[in-house]
Amino acid sequence: MNIGYYPGCALHGSSNDCEQSLRACLSALDVQLGEIKDWICCGATAAHSLNHKLSLALPARNLAVAERDGFKQLFAPCPLCSMQLLKAKKAVADERVRKELSEIVEADVRGESEVLNLIQLFEKIGVDRLKPAVKAPLESITAACYYGCLLTRPPDVVHFDDFEQPSSMESIVAALGAKTVEWNYKTECCGAGMTMCNEDIVLELAHKILSNAAEHGANCLVVACPMCHVNLDMKQAAVERRFGKKLGMVVYYLSDLVGLALGLSAEQLGINRHFVTQA
Amino acid sequence: MENQALGQVTSERLPVHFPDPIQVANCYQCGKCTAGCPVAMHMDVAPNQVVRLAQLGEWEKALRSRAIWECVGCQTCSTRCPKEVDCAGVMDALREASLARGMAAPGRYFVVAFQKIFLENIHRNGRLNELELIGHFKVDVLLHTGRIPFLFKDAGLAPQLGKRKKLHLIPGRARDRGVVERIFERCSGERKA
Ligand code: SF4
Numbered sequence: 001m002n003i004g005y006y007p008g009c010a011l012h013g014s015s016n017d018c019e020q021s022l023r024a025c026l027s028a029l030d031v032q033l034g035e036i037k038d039w040i041c042c043g044a045t046a047a048h049s050l051n052h053k054l055s056l057a058l059p060a061r062n063l064a065v066a067e068r069d070g071f072k073q074l075f076a077p078c079p080l081c082s083m084q085l086l087k088a089k090k091a092v093a094d095e096r097v098r099k100e101l102s103e104i105v106e107a108d109v110r111g112e113s114e115v116l117n118l119i120q121l122f123e124k125i126g127v128d129r130l131k132p133a134v135k136a137p138l139e140s141i142t143a144a145c146y147y148g149c150l151l152t153r154p155p156d157v158v159h160f161d162d163f164e165q166p167s168s169m170e171s172i173v174a175a176l177g178a179k180t181v182e183w184n185y186k187t188e189c190c191g192a193g194m195t196m197c198n199e200d201i202v203l204e205l206a207h208k209i210l211s212n213a214a215e216h217g218a219n220c221l222v223v224a225c226p227m228c229h230v231n232l233d234m235k236q237a238a239v240e241r242r243f244g245k246k247l248g249m250v251v252y253y254l255s256d257l258v259g260l261a262l263g264l265s266a267e268q269l270g271i272n273r274h275f276v277t278q279a
Numbered sequence: 280m281e282n283q284a285l286g287q288v289t290s291e292r293l294p295v296h297f298p299d300p301i302q303v304a305n306c307y308q309c310g311k312c313t314a315g316c317p318v319a320m321h322m323d324v325a326p327n328q329v330v331r332l333a334q335l336g337e338w339e340k341a342l343r344s345r346a347i348w349e350c351v352g353c354q355t356c357s358t359r360c361p362k363e364v365d366c367a368g369v370m371d372a373l374r375e376a377s378l379a380r381g382m383a384a385p386g387r388y389f390v391v392a393f394q395k396i397f398l399e400n401i402h403r404n405g406r407l408n409e410l411e412l413i414g415h416f417k418v419d420v421l422l423h424t425g426r427i428p429f430l431f432k433d434a435g436l437a438p439q440l441g442k443r444k445k446l447h448l449i450p451g452r453a454r455d456r457g458v459v460e461r462i463f464e465r466c467s468g469e470r471k472a
Pocket residue numbers: 007008009010011040041042043044045078080081407
């Protein structure tokens with residue numbers, strides 16, 4: 001498998017533990033990622049909040065470069081990046097918009113590559129292939145799978161899983177020998193990119209999510225989004241201070257659990273670099 | 280600010296330009312968007328009311344609201360709307376117009392400044408430079424409000440990030456910044472209404 005890879009700024013910045021986890025895990029599974037040449041930031045919340053045209057053009061440029069280099073699939077681990085790529089892809093279905101965007105970004109945007117999120121990447125690899133590769137079944141893990149807002153939304157853009165009751169992550173986690181719980185906040189938003197500029201909201205939402213997972217018997221959370229990880233892991237100590245209670249909830253990236261089950265160590269996967277670690 | 284008379288509710292006639300697929304006229308005020316919004320309780324104007332203001336052409340209220348800057352862009356409202364109104368897209372278009380007209384709610388200074396600085400950062404570097412972003416945000420907020428942004432009240436977070444090798448001291452930049460510059464230029468012209 002040779003899949004185009006759009007890391008986005010998060011994975012090259014403070015979420016580089018996510019990239020470490022991914023790379024370790026994928027090389028164990030013999031999946032190659034081809035990083036998109038000279039990719040640029042998709043503009044994130046700032047672009048879609050402040051400049052609509054730009055919020056289509058920036059991801060369109062990356063899409064065009066990936067397509068030019070022959071990638072049929074483009075993996076974007078940050079769901080905000082992948083939503084922006086998919087919005088651009090949807091927009092270029094209109095030939096007039098496609099021409100305009102192609103001119104703006106100085107490359108032919110066809111909008112044909114399939115955009116994959118982290119869960120879809122593992123679905124592509126396939127449970128059939130994962131299962132026999134499991135060396136250390138995750139028997140001690142009871143996970144709350146957390147999808148957050150953008151993995152499944154908006155459904156007419158991302159076309160992924162059930163947008164109110166998704167279950168794709170559970171299927172993968174179950175294949176690794178771990179248990180999962182039913183709980184209420186699977187698709188509630190964690191405050192996403194507001195970590196720095198609207199901390200009150202992030203703490204409040206993270207508190208609800210973490211507490212609900214604990215109340216339903218989970219001993220860890222699994223996420224497929226670098227922003228979720230920041231809000232739930234990095235900010236967990238702040239949540240504990242604000243709400244005066246101990247949570248101690250470990251937050252894994254989906255690739256961490258896959259990697260652990262494949263027999264990789266916490267150090268290889270970068271789990272030791274998370275803020276909340278196993279007691 | 281021109282006020283549209285009640286009854287003129289088609290988006291084509293509104294002075295704030297919504298992308299074509301957004302039809303605010305379709306909203307029948309069921310309130311489902313507000314019911315699912317994770318931050319509605321912090322808004323001065325609830326999401327369904329924001330859509331109503333857009334229907335009525337009450338631009339002054341919509342563009343000066345705090346609500347549009349409280350919105351975290353989670354897409355829940357758009358996903359659940361029974362009339363397929365892209366409420367999150369309405370929020371985006373209003374934010375863009377609010378900033379362009381200098382009407383952003385002063386009480387939401389943190390959010391507004393952050394988004395602006397974020398975009399400038401990408402404009403300059405092609406990719407986000409986190410340290411530069413944090414630095415510029417901190418200085419900007421300090422100059423304007425005399426307060427230090429949240430991140431730095433979180434005692435010791437920066438060294439904690441450093442210890443975990445989560446801060447890149449030499450961040451990657453896009454090599455072809457010429458194309459980034461030209462994309463920004465082509466997207467920053469006058470918007471067609
Ligand atoms: S959404 Fe995040 S990580 Fe994705 S490219 Fe854009 S800023 Fe950068």
